[in-house]
Amino acid sequence: MNNSRELFRNCYDGKCKDQFCLFEQGLWPETYDRWYSEGLPKNLPDNVFKNVENAIVGQTTEVYEYLNILWPCYLPINYQPVPSQAKVLEDDEANNVRTCLDAWGTKLKTRIHGASLPQYLDWPVKSISDWEKYNELFKCPVEKRLPKNWDEVAGKIRKQTHGVVFVHAIGMFAFPREVMGLESLLMTFFDNPALIERMLDDRLEYYFRTYEKPIKDTNPDVAFIWEDMSYVHGPLLSPEFCRQYLLPRYKKLCGFFKDMGITRIIVDSDGDVKSLIPIWREAGVNGMLPFEVKAHNNVEELTEQFPDMVFIGGIDKHEIAKGKDAIHKELNRRLPKTFGRGNYIPSLDHWIPPDISFSDYCYYRDSVLNYHKNAKK
Numbered sequence: 001m002n003n004s005r006e007l008f009r010n011c012y013d014g015k016c017k018d019q020f021c022l023f024e025q026g027l028w029p030e031t032y033d034r035w036y037s038e039g040l041p042k043n044l045p046d047n048v049f050k051n052v053e054n055a056i057v058g059q060t061t062e063v064y065e066y067l068n069i070l071w072p073c074y075l076p077i078n079y080q081p082v083p084s085q086a087k088v089l090e091d092d093e094a095n096n097v098r099t100c101l102d103a104w105g106t107k108l109k110t111r112i113h114g115a116s117l118p119q120y121l122d123w124p125v126k127s128i129s130d131w132e133k134y135n136e137l138f139k140c141p142v143e144k145r146l147p148k149n150w151d152e153v154a155g156k157i158r159k160q161t162h163g164v165v166f167v168h169a170i171g172m173f174a175f176p177r178e179v180m181g182l183e184s185l186l187m188t189f190f191d192n193p194a195l196i197e198r199m200l201d202d203r204l205e206y207y208f209r210t211y212e213k214p215i216k217d218t219n220p221d222v223a224f225i226w227e228d229m230s231y232v233h234g235p236l237l238s239p240e241f242c243r244q245y246l247l248p249r250y251k252k253l254c255g256f257f258k259d260m261g262i263t264r265i266i267v268d269s270d271g272d273v274k275s276l277i278p279i280w281r282e283a284g285v286n287g288m289l290p291f292e293v294k295a296h297n298n299v300e301e302l303t304e305q306f307p308d309m310v311f312i313g314g315i316d317k318h319e320i321a322k323g324k325d326a327i328h329k330e331l332n333r334r335l336p337k338t339f340g341r342g343n344y345i346p347s348l349d350h351w352i353p354p355d356i357s358f359s360d361y362c363y364y365r366d367s368v369l370n371y372h373k374n375a376k377k
Helices: 005-012 029-037 062-067 128-138 150-159 174-180 182-191 193-210 212-218 239-259 277-283 299-305 324-338 358-369 371-375
Strands: 071-074 087-092 097-101 107-111 119-122 163-170 222-226 265-269 287-290 310-315 344-348
Touching (some): 005 344, 071 222, 128 193, 163 174, 174 182, 222 239, 299 324, 358 371
Parallel strands (some): 071 163, 222 265
Antiparallel strands (some): 087 097, 107 119
């Protein structure tokens, strides 16, 4: 069952229509815990990102290679403010509450002991003057954003064969949301659109200046734009505003990546993204993931509707957790109609959750990677 980085490229480029590769975005930490208790070995060889600074990877990437699944090998570029804005402001031990700034300078409350979702209190950018000061944190030399042993790391990234090499960019919606908060960002499109445009243009300049060296040094397979700009009922920003404010910047970003030799450009967004696909497609994007089933995304229909786009995901993770019969039914719903089209790469519709057992995931993996053998019978 060959499932390699080369196979991914061939499947993405439409050169391999008679076989699927299998790609997954990641595993939740709780999934590792469960799988280790169910037979996944713990003493696997070290992965390419062992002790590497700025690594944007799952808990243990060696697990992916052991399982013969492809994974996103993100270039370890620190794309956050430099220096980091993370700081503890106050610890309330009596109530187990910590008030702090995260790496972006967002003020939030968390638990001191025990995991929890944070409560967001404030964001660093509210005005043009705020942005001008904040943007200085993105002007350091690229060398300060790469691991100290970058040449060694870049060599390992080029040589490895199981991680699909991604250069990771925060998108034209996700970046201002990260530094303004969602509600404030949406209001700013009406109240101060000049601030939005200034932030996006400055962010583009940051990508053009910072990403050239790591791209040249590693020859990534994919440019990956993280957005997460939809929810179950549709986009968080209207398609009209996307066209007015985001599309011109998407075109420039996609043009930059293509000038750097990266022809595969993927947008990552949860939720119902169907109304945004034509906009991203017009910008030069040619791939998307993860296509959450609960958000009414149907990869069987989308692969037919947009034959020049590559779709990754769309397999209901909740069904894979229900055992072999449900897995067979789910794959029989998705794979026969997408097999042979050359624009679909199977993947769960988000990270692998802990309610999927180790044995059920292995059965799902084997079913996908062996599908072409059964299809030919």
